[in-house]
Amino acid sequence: MRAAQQGDRVLYGALLTAVIRPLRRAARARWPRADAAAIEDAVQETLLALHNSRHLYDPERPFMPFLFGIMRFRGGDVMRRTRRAGARETSIDDIPETSDALRTDSDQDKGLEADALRAAIARLPDGQRRAIEMTKLQELSLEEASTVSGMSVAALKVATHRGVLALRKLLNGSN
Amino acid sequence: MKTERLVERLASELTPVQRIARPATRLAWWLLISVPAVCLVVWAFGLRPDLAERLSDRAFLVEEAAALLTAAVGIYAALCAGLPDQPGWKVWLPMAPMALWLGFLGQQCLDVFLRQGPEGLRITSDAMCLPAIAMGGLIPAIAIVVMLRRSGKFRTTHACLCGAMGAAALGAAALRLFHMEDAAIMVIVWQLGSVALFSLVAGAISRMLVDNQPDSFLHGAP
Numbered sequence A: 001m002r003a004a005q006q007g008d009r010v011l012y013g014a015l016l017t018a019v020i021r022p023l024r025r026a027a028r029a030r031w032p033r034a035d036a037a038a039i040e041d042a043v044q045e046t047l048l049a050l051h052n053s054r055h056l057y058d059p060e061r062p063f064m065p066f067l068f069g070i071m072r073f074r075g076g077d078v079m080r081r082t083r084r085a086g087a088r089e090t091s092i093d094d095i096p097e098t099s100d101a102l103r104t105d106s107d108q109d110k111g112l113e114a115d116a117l118r119a120a121i122a123r124l125p126d127g128q129r130r131a132i133e134m135t136k137l138q139e140l141s142l143e144e145a146s147t148v149s150g151m152s153v154a155a156l157k158v159a160t161h162r163g164v165l166a167l168r169k170l171l172n173g174s175n
Numbered sequence B: 001m002k003t004e005r006l007v008e009r010l011a012s013e014l015t016p017v018q019r020i021a022r023p024a025t026r027l028a029w030w031l032l033i034s035v036p037a038v039c040l041v042v043w044a045f046g047l048r049p050d051l052a053e054r055l056s057d058r059a060f061l062v063e064e065a066a067a068l069l070t071a072a073v074g075i076y077a078a079l080c081a082g083l084p085d086q087p088g089w090k091v092w093l094p095m096a097p098m099a100l101w102l103g104f105l106g107q108q109c110l111d112v113f114l115r116q117g118p119e120g121l122r123i124t125s126d127a128m129c130l131p132a133i134a135m136g137g138l139i140p141a142i143a144i145v146v147m148l149r150r151s152g153k154f155r156t157t158h159a160c161l162c163g164a165m166g167a168a169a170l171g172a173a174a175l176r177l178f179h180m181e182d183a184a185i186m187v188i189v190w191q192l193g194s195v196a197l198f199s200l201v202a203g204a205i206s207r208m209l210v211d212n213q214p215d216s217f218l219h220g221a222p
Helices: A009-030 A036-052 A063-088 A106-122 A126-137 A142-149 A153-174 B003-012 B023-045 B051-055 B058-081 B095-121 B129-150 B156-178 B184-204
Strands: none
Touching: A009 A036, A009 A063, A009 B003, A036 A063, A036 B003, A106 A126, A106 A153, A126 A142, A126 A153, A142 A153, B023 B058, B023 B129, B023 B156, B051 B058, B058 B095, B058 B129, B058 B156, B095 B156, B095 B184, B129 B156, B129 B184, B156 B184
8 A cells, every 4th residue: 555655556456456355255244234236336435435545544554444444434325325225216127117017106197198188179179179079078979979069970070080180199299 | 337447447547645644743733823823813812911810720721721632632533533544432532621621610610609509600691702712713723624625535524523623622712811701601601602613513514614525436437
């Protein structure tokens, strides 16, 4: 470490490589319930902090307590961060991509879609809007809708078809 | 990023560094800067007229010694807090002179209470203490912040708490040399209160005073 303070890259690289295994071992002993990724994060944060704190090392004092002291602080930070993240995050690795479990609030989505559809229907021309309301929302047959509206069945078919196309355009446009 | 890759990267970025001095040496530097600055503040306010008489009073001397000890030990603890290999007990060391200071003043309060009853412990307003301690402790506080910014980013809240305690305690010791307020209860409330207030404020804004964010290129690195 004394050589590292003087800028010897080769010896510094050798030192860092040599301390990886003791650091992993010490981290596993200190945080036995931590997973492998958290242990590796703790080791890496320790190496990084050692790099940034190399001016603090006093060559008259032993090196390992200095290194493990850094690990105690930086590893502790990593474990706290991991715990906090674990408390507010859900792992999605084991959930199939198509699963409905990934939906956060499906009812809310449905409500939003229904609102958007109602708003789009309201923007249709009068004839198309009435045709859609009768045949799609009230689910009347073409004959019943014809009787109620006084429009011919053919006119209702055309208005409904155009209404659906217009709705599709309006809804896709709003997305 | 793989650990082995990180090691390569750290080694390739290595530059020589200047080692920082030991905490005791840095404490000596702090005293060298702070004591003359505090003397200037005392000189600017003017020595209290009864100072010679007070200096022959044992209680006054013990109180001043406890304040100065709190200042020195507080700064020493702040400098140790930033070093990862320093034991935890050193960081809590300022509690001892602080307790001595408080205990001594507390004993004086008890004496007054036994002699004069609750009337002797009446607290009145003393608007001078807080700004005077702030003025006296300003240069020492700036000096310790500069030192802590160069120190390690470990136990920073604790380091700032102890550093502010040390600077404010020196300011409070100086205050006694020019401010004629000797009632123990007033010293506890206004002078020790100011020291505690400055310490807590510094602890609360430690991230601002001493960068507490670990420099990291682990996250988001290739």
